[in-house]
Amino acid sequence: MAVELYDDHEQGERVRSWINEYGASIVVGLVLAFGGIFGFKYWQGQQEAARLLASEYYSVIQSELSEGRIDFAQEQFDAMKEASGRSAYVGLASLLMAGAYVDDGRLEPAAELYRDVLNNDRLASLHGAASLRLARILQAQGDIGGALAQLEGGAPSGFQGAWAEARGDFFMVRGQLDQARLAYQEAMDNLTGQGIGRSLLQIKIDSTGPAAAEDAS
CATH class of the missing domain: 1.25.40.10 (Tetratricopeptide repeat domain)
Incomplete structure (x- = not known):
């Protein structure tokens, strides 16, 4: 394999030529790179x-x-x-x-x-x-x-029970007992744990009157 050899003068000339051709773009690249780093920081x-x-x-x-x-x-x-x-x-x-x-x-x-x-x-x-x-x-x-319009559509994760209970309250104000009962039952189905929250929801469900199944019987 042939090897190209240069004396010191020739090597220096090639380096200077290479720098003249590419040096400016390298400097600009370095400036941009460091500028980007410092700008980000x-x-x-x-x-x-x-x-x-x-x-x-x-x-x-x-x-x-x-x-x-x-x-x-x-x-x-x-x-x-x-x-x-x-x-x-x-x-x-x-x-x-x-x-x-x-x-x-x-x-x-x-x-x-x-x-x-x-x-x-x-x-x-x-x-x-x-x-x-x-x-x-x-x-x-x-x-x-x-x-009611504010709570249309699916409730965000973690809000299903609270949204359903609120809708039940709104239906109750309107006297729409069947819709209220369904909403309260949905809230009950999405309730976790026991305590006063479950007891209060049961009271609300009961306040809507007999279930449709009970009326049919």
């Missing part, structure tokens, strides 16, 4: 800082609500949304604020907060709780049709 740092800031806001909101200072908690919540609007903590804080408004008898602001959560696809894990609570607000406002 900077982005990670920014994300972590935003998460910590949102966590701090959430803790302050919790503390203020525990003291009954809803208006100040709302101020902190507004600041939180401006500083960390994409954080999941904003969704959790929305549920906190909405619950405080419900306890204070301010149903419409609570309903708006639940709707904000439902309109945010990034908060999909909170949609089950927000839908159920919004339906209960609509019930309290006398909008039974809206409450």
